[in-house]
Amino acid sequence: MFGVTTSDDYQPVTWVGRHPVHVTTLLVAVHIFLMVVVCFLSALGATGFLGALIFDSAQVLSLGRVWQIATYAFVHLPYSATALLWFAVEMYMLFAFGRELERYFGRRAFIIFYLLLLLVPTVLLTVVGLWTRVGIAGSATLHLGIFLAFAAIYPHVEMLLRIQMKWIALIFVAIGTLAALANHNWADLIALWATVITAVSFVCFRGAGPELEWWSNFKSRLQPKPKFQIVSRETPRRSPEPENIHESIDPVLEKISKHGINSLTASERRALDRARNSLLKKPQ
CATH class of the missing domain: 1.20.1540.10 (Rhomboid-like)
Incomplete structure (x- = not known):
């Protein structure tokens, strides 16, 4: 009905x-x-x-x-x-x-x-x-x-x-x-x-x-108002702008030509690997 x-x-x-x-x-x-x-x-x-x-x-x-x-x-x-x-x-x-x-x-x-x-x-x-x-x-x-x-x-x-x-x-x-x-x-x-x-x-x-x-409106009026807390908003980190691969890797390549690949430090080896991976990902 x-x-x-x-x-x-x-x-x-x-x-x-x-x-x-x-x-x-x-x-x-x-x-x-x-x-x-x-x-x-x-x-x-x-x-x-x-x-x-x-x-x-x-x-x-x-x-x-x-x-x-x-x-x-x-x-x-x-x-x-x-x-x-x-x-x-x-x-x-x-x-x-x-x-x-x-x-x-x-x-x-x-x-x-x-x-x-x-x-x-x-x-x-x-x-x-x-x-x-x-x-x-x-x-x-x-x-x-x-x-x-x-x-x-x-x-x-x-x-x-x-x-x-x-x-x-x-x-x-x-x-x-x-x-x-x-x-x-x-x-x-x-x-x-x-x-x-x-x-x-x-x-x-x-x-x-x-x-x-x-009734829902009446109950909502009787309920205590929630206490709000101010939460600081984290500032998003800016991703570093991509640098010129050739300029960053040229000193490493020059060091290899003069003293050999075994002369590279750990950080230089990592830089060399990053440069190699970046070049491989670029479209031909």
Whole structure:
């Protein structure tokens, strides 16, 4: 769809006929199936069972219901038709952007990323629960993290009304933050910003490509400037200009004619050899 980078680990989990089934497709199917199950359980009045799956810091710390740290995201409470409509939008975000992240990161890295988005907020809320009781249900914040990670990798991709992804992500985070502050919903606020930090950090530490240019520029500004040392430049030696071979060798030849070749010194012999080699190299 949008991605330009494909990991070597982008392999399907299984195949249905000729159609590959990736991790993102399985996640969408699981969430939709469980949403239908929760709707029927709610109709049957099984609120006690659902309450045991929703994250509640008091139940986790006092009753040892540690599974709530993970199961909360799969309990989609059908408060109204609007809630179900937003659930459909959420599933679209998971399928469209999650598929691109899975292609970009690879299957194993994408699973790790999804688990981090799932667990980091509730682990942090469990710590907060030591001071005050907090709770959370549903996967809206989790799948917002999928969208934020995509926006961090491809910030300049244009969506509706030609608005770039980075601005849409900023608007979503701003709306979520303001809504949580206005309603004093500290659990949602903590979960939101834990998701933001987790998503952006994972993209950065996985090493995004050239699409995340703003992060590379930011890191370069934080790095200390290298200290330069002045190194003296060696002056190249000038090669001696070739001298006239006949003029340099004439005294040697005269000495040979008078006293014989055995009278030459070692330096004169070397000069004679150089002159002979130079004459041999000259074109005839």
